[in-house]
Amino acid sequence: MxxxxxxxxxxxxxxxxxxxxxxxxxxxxxxxxxxxxxxxxxxxxxxxxxxxxxxxxxASGNLWWILFTVFTDLASRGRRIRKGFGERDIVVEHEGKKYMVYVTEEGAEIPVITLLTWIESSQHKDMIPVIAVVDMYGDVTYYQATSMSLRKISYP
Structure with a gap:
């Protein structure tokens, strides 16, 4: 031990x-x-x-519990995990791919600019951006995040 x-x-x-x-x-x-x-x-x-x-x-703040929940879930699935670059990030390696996982709680408000900046940062590091949402029961749902561009259109 x-x-x-x-x-x-x-x-x-x-x-x-x-x-x-x-x-x-x-x-x-x-x-x-x-x-x-x-x-x-x-x-x-x-x-x-x-x-x-x-x-x-x-641990500082309440964030550690949800990080631990996601870390435990991913480790139980056989993923290689380490702390990420930001306070809400976890880096995961699996089958030759790297993922940057943004950890949050169900119902938490996240500014769009925060998510877009985080997605860009993940992609610049050649990592696949994934958002992990922990619900009140400790269940984790994963969403692959992608960036998009919104163009202004004019109606006739």
Missing amino acids: IVLRASEKIEVAVGDEKHREGEVLDLLEASYLAYTGRAMIIDENNKPLDLKQVFMKY
Whole structure:
């Protein structure tokens, strides 16, 4: 079992073939490893921490829960995942393709300009833009996003 020490950062204290000792892990990956039982997270005094304690210590805002929900869903489908470039992004690799996943909650208002900018950014990074919407039950629905252009037309 992997042992993760949570102090200022979350780092591997006892590793395995994939995670080296001293490696710093992102909150999502560390939480997923603990959630699946592959890792135990301890504090500076070697006291075990549960996921709630880890989130309370390291997560800022309510966004981490929906990010964790999407991360867990994608990992359970066998996708390779890592934290993205923005606070709502997750980068996914599957079958030689890269996806930039924008994570949001059902009912959240997102300005159109935010989505268009994010879609363009994803495409400039040669990634397929996908929007993940988490509903109140924790179910995730994925939508592939594409950019479009709206042209002004004149009526006779």
